[in-house]
Amino acid sequence: MTFTIVLLALVAAFLGLRLYAVLGKRTGHEQEPVARRSVEVQASPLLRQPSTSGDAASVVPGTDLSNVETAAQSGVKAISNADRNFDSTSFLEGSKTAYKMVLEAFWKGDKEALRFLCDDDVFTSFAEAIDGRAERGETLENRLVRIDEVRIVDASYDHPIARISVRFDADIAAMVKDADGNVIGGSMTDAVETHDIWTFMRDVKSDNRNWKLDETDSV
Structure with a gap:
C-alpha cells in the first residue's frame, strides 16, 4: 500500500500524548507472520534539523556516509553544502521517530493527529482508509517490534528543496x-518483515527546520 504523506511540524508535547502509547501496522501484511525476537524500538529524536549553536566550525555537516548508499552520496553532499547544519546521522535517527509516529497515528485511526501531520490530499487518503476499516468494523492491534536498519537510498538537492529517501x-x-x-488476521506473537521507502523533503532556506515526509512506498 502506497501513501503520500506530509509531516508538518513535529511537536513532541502534542504528539507524545497521542502517538507513543499504541503501536501498530498498516493493513496488508497480517497474513505473512514471521517469528522474530521481541525487541522494543527506542524513541529517537524528532525529525528536525538541529539549529546552529556554539562555534560554527565545530559543525561537521553530513560527513558520515556509512548508512548512505553509493547512489545517494552525491545528493547528501549537495544537501550538506546547501545546509551547513545538516547531519546525516541525526537525520536518520529522527527519521526513525517520524516513521514510528506516522504509523501509530494511522493504525490508531487518529484523524486529528493525521490532519496535523499531513497535507489535505494525503489526509483524505488516510481518512478514507480509516473510514473503510470502521465501515467493516475492523480494528488493528499492532506493535512495532523493532527497526532493524535504516539507510538513505536516494538524495537530491534542487535549490532550495532537499529530498532524501530512507529505507526502513x-x-x-x-x-x-x-x-x-474475533481475530481475522495476523498474530501478536509473530512479527512481519516490512521494507518501506519514505521520502522526506525540506526547503533548506526556510526558517522552519522541520523535514516533511511527502511520500511512502513499500518494497
Whole structure:
C-alpha cells in the first residue's frame, strides 16, 4: 500500500500524548507472520534539523556516509553544502521517530493527529482508509517490534528543496479484529518483515527546520 504523506511540524508535547502509547501496522501484511525476537524500538529524536549553536566550525555537516548508499552520496553532499547544519546521522535517527509516529497515528485511526501531520490530499487518503476499516468494523492491534536498519537510498538537492529517501527494514506484530472482536488476521506473537521507502523533503532556506515526509512506498 502506497501513501503520500506530509509531516508538518513535529511537536513532541502534542504528539507524545497521542502517538507513543499504541503501536501498530498498516493493513496488508497480517497474513505473512514471521517469528522474530521481541525487541522494543527506542524513541529517537524528532525529525528536525538541529539549529546552529556554539562555534560554527565545530559543525561537521553530513560527513558520515556509512548508512548512505553509493547512489545517494552525491545528493547528501549537495544537501550538506546547501545546509551547513545538516547531519546525516541525526537525520536518520529522527527519521526513525517520524516513521514510528506516522504509523501509530494511522493504525490508531487518529484523524486529528493525521490532519496535523499531513497535507489535505494525503489526509483524505488516510481518512478514507480509516473510514473503510470502521465501515467493516475492523480494528488493528499492532506493535512495532523493532527497526532493524535504516539507510538513505536516494538524495537530491534542487535549490532550495532537499529530498532524501530512507529505507526502513522493520519487524511488526500485526493483528486485525472484526466487529465482534474475533481475530481475522495476523498474530501478536509473530512479527512481519516490512521494507518501506519514505521520502522526506525540506526547503533548506526556510526558517522552519522541520523535514516533511511527502511520500511512502513499500518494497
